[in-house]
Amino acid sequence: MYDLVAGHDRSVPGSYFIDSEEALYQYPNLKKDGLKGAIVYYDGQMNDTRMNLSLVLTAVQSGATVSNYVQVLSILKDEHGRASGVHVKDANTGDEWDIHAKAVINATGPFTDGIREMDDPAADKICVPAAGVHVVLPDHFSPNRMGLIVPKTTDGRVLFYLPWENGTLAGTTDSESAITMLPSPTKAEIQFILNESNRYLNATVTEADIRSSWSGIRPLVKDPRHSNTAQISREHVLDVSASNMVTIAGGKWTTYRRMAQDTIDKVQQLRPDLSQAACRTRMMQLVGADRIGEVCNQKFDRITITLREKYHMDKDIAEHLTKNYGTRALQLGELESTGFLHRKAGDHPKRLHPKYPYVESEVIFAVQQEYAVRAVDVLARRTRLAFVDAVASDQVxxxxxxxxxxLLQWDKKRCAAEKQEATEFLATMHIK
Known part of the structure; x- marks a missing residue:
């Protein structure tokens, strides 16, 4: 069924069955007792934080105006009661202002219903926020290129073990969650993952093995027939309020372009006076996916070679930058020769932490090119160090x-505030 739904035009091989002997060879940590075999299927993996950032940067490249750390306080209405903009506040400076628009789209994830209530205090809730907890373990808990998925745990949820960022990503839970800017996994949720892991793995997993843990909030679409969030739909829905505010809710990464197209199509339907040009998303490349002559091929292999030869980067650093920045990795190479880093010709890039491939030039790039204005932006939302290893993140x-x-001319007071905020953030990620 998985292969049938995927169709013929796909970029991964089909699935197949392996016997117990081959399963143990491919995944040595599996328990042998009761093992009859396994089904192998292929899937993609991406860096969701950098993917999200790439979408923002691509929008900017296409003419969009981006405001970071801006909070919506209210919905503006015209004389006919139609949504005509928003009143906002800069979370860093406290400044407030109005943004006027011909159409207002509510695409705010788990905060969807809060915006809907600003538009209409009587609006029904359409989202149920669900917490998904993950833990990161050392790489020896999973093979380099093979993951493990248990489709039904003791309470019916899914457990997965995936090789991720030179470690092992294990998860996940699926339970109702409060809506907060700083979600944190509970001890019970972490223990659930550890207990379920030990039912299927030979190597005992303990809390001491955890490098980092976190809780994300999924904005699931509410179905009145179900109270259990594990049964609530992952499909996306469009809703148009009486004021013509368009809400896009639910969905998942694999259908994000379809979600965008459906949303803009709906806006065009509501506002025929706006551009009726066909949606461009299907063929639009994201920032960093462009090709630049002989330096790049489809797999970006040439960029990795250039980073190693021209900028004297270690193999893991060059591969990390290529995978996460695409062609923009070459700009980070150029930053290595700027005066700010005090590099000499032939010097190797300096790592932020000796165990990981993140480098100092990524901090500069994040500030200058990627709207990073807080320390936690760099530690968690531009690099992934906080998610990979919370202790290492604390150390750097x-x-x-x-x-x-x-870079930003912070004084001592601002530096102290940044340290406090970053420390509080890391405290939610299992750091002791």
Missing amino acids: MDKVIGMMAQ
Whole structure:
């Protein structure tokens, strides 16, 4: 069924069955007792944080105006009661202003219903926020290129073990969650993952093995027939309010372009006076996916070679930058020769932490090119170090704050505030 739904035009091989002997060879940590075999299927993997950032940067490249750390306070209405903009506040400066628009789209994930209530206090809730908890373990808990998925745990949820960022990503839970900017996994949720893991793995997993843990909030679409969030739809829905505010809710990464197209099509339907040009998303490349002559081929292999030869990067650093920045990785190479980093010709890039491929030039790039204005932006939302290893992230915090202070002219008071915020953030990720 999985292969049938995927169709013929796909970029991954088909699935197949392997016997117990082959399953143990491919995934040595599996328990042998009761094992009859396994089904192998292929799937994609991406860096969701950088993917989201790439979407923002691509929009900017196409003419969009982006405002970071801006909070919506109210919905503006015209004389006919139609949504005509928003009143907003800069979370960093406290400044407030109005943004006027011909159409208002509510695409705010788990905060969807809060915006809907600003538009109409009597609006029904259409989203049920669900917490998904994940833990990161050392790489020896999973093979390099083979994951494990248990389709039904003791309470009916799914458990997966995936090789991820030179470690092992294990998850996940699926339970109703409060809506908060700083969700945190509970001890019970983490213990559930550990207990279920130990039912299927030979190697005992304990809390001491955890490098990082976090809880994300899924904006699931509410179905009045179900109260259990594990049964609530992952499909997306469009809703148009009486004021013509368009809400896009639910959905998932694999259908994000379809969601965008459906949303813009709906806006065009509501506002025939706006451009009726066909949606461009299907063929639009994201920032960093472009090709630049002989330096790049379809797999970006040439970029990795260039980074190693021209900028003297270690193999893991070059591969990390190529995978996460695409052609823009070459700009990070150029940053290595700027005066800010005090590099000499032939010097190797400096790692933020000796165990990981993140480098100092990524801090500069995040500030100058990627709208990073807080230390936690760099530690967690531009690099993934906080999610990969919370302790390592804590160890490099002062270095990151020091670099950002030079770039953004922070005083001692601001540096102290940044450290406090980053420390509070890391406290939600199992750091002791």
